[in-house]
Amino acid sequence: MWREPEEALASLKRRSERNRPTRLDCGLCVVRTYREDDAEALQALADDWEVARYMRDRFPHPYGIADAREWIAKNAHPLSTNFAIEADGEYAGGVGYMRFENEARLTAEAGYWLGRKFWGRGIATAAFGCLVQLAFEREDVVRLEAGAYSNNPRSQRVLEKCGFQREGVHRRAVIKGDEILDVVMYAKLRD
Numbered sequence: 001m002w003r004e005p006e007e008a009l010a011s012l013k014r015r016s017e018r019n020r021p022t023r024l025d026c027g028l029c030v031v032r033t034y035r036e037d038d039a040e041a042l043q044a045l046a047d048d049w050e051v052a053r054y055m056r057d058r059f060p061h062p063y064g065i066a067d068a069r070e071w072i073a074k075n076a077h078p079l080s081t082n083f084a085i086e087a088d089g090e091y092a093g094g095v096g097y098m099r100f101e102n103e104a105r106l107t108a109e110a111g112y113w114l115g116r117k118f119w120g121r122g123i124a125t126a127a128f129g130c131l132v133q134l135a136f137e138r139e140d141v142v143r144l145e146a147g148a149y150s151n152n153p154r155s156q157r158v159l160e161k162c163g164f165q166r167e168g169v170h171r172r173a174v175i176k177g178d179e180i181l182d183v184v185m186y187a188k189l190r191d
């Protein structure tokens, strides 16, 4: 298909960038493409109910080494939209986005988590801030959204600090463990 030269060049650049692993310096941490040798640290940090209780059920609990290897097998390539967070030179958690399909294809859902020993230092805010920028650069999406459970004020704060607006509450929308929870919906629109 013929394109204006500038648009064609930009598209070529985007495609060649996507063929290389990602490594973004986010200040307090690095956001990078997953590697096979992340499996053990991923399993050790992710196998924690204090993390899993705030995540979707697709984040397994308990979290075994096979779960970690399966996740890495799916995501350790340059086109993945799920990334490792590295802090103090160690694997520290994950961050990523997933585009919806059909009429919602210009929206992506974004998420993040950190191993408990890394909480409370601003790392999630730094990593998620970088991810938001990356998603808007790489994708033609106009909206990024995230839902935090009502019992997770830390995550709501991360979203606010990253410029997301609270849009409303999906009442009694999920069950985690034995608890029925509201989901607080946040979104950031393309500038």
Ligand SMILES: CC(C)(COP(=O)(O)OP(=O)(O)OC[C@H]1O[C@@H](n2cnc3c(N)ncnc32)[C@H](O)[C@@H]1OP(=O)(O)O)[C@@H](O)C(=O)NCCC(=O)NCCS
Residues within 6 Å of the ligand: 050, 051, 052, 054, 055, 111, 112, 113, 114, 115, 118, 119, 120, 121, 122, 123, 124, 125, 126, 146, 147, 148, 149, 152, 153, 154, 155, 157, 158
């Ligand atoms: C949510 C999570 C990613 C936050 O990571 P983090 O690196 O500790 O977050 P940050 O340090 O960047 O920011 C946390 C903010 O929450 C605030 N906070 C911490 N505990 C809080 C509480 N009980 N109530 C309200 N705010 C709280 C902090 O003060 C900080 O805000 P501030 O900078 O204005 O002071 C981490 O706790 C986690 O991985 N939790 C489990 C998984 C999860 O919840 N994922 C998100 C699913 S939506």
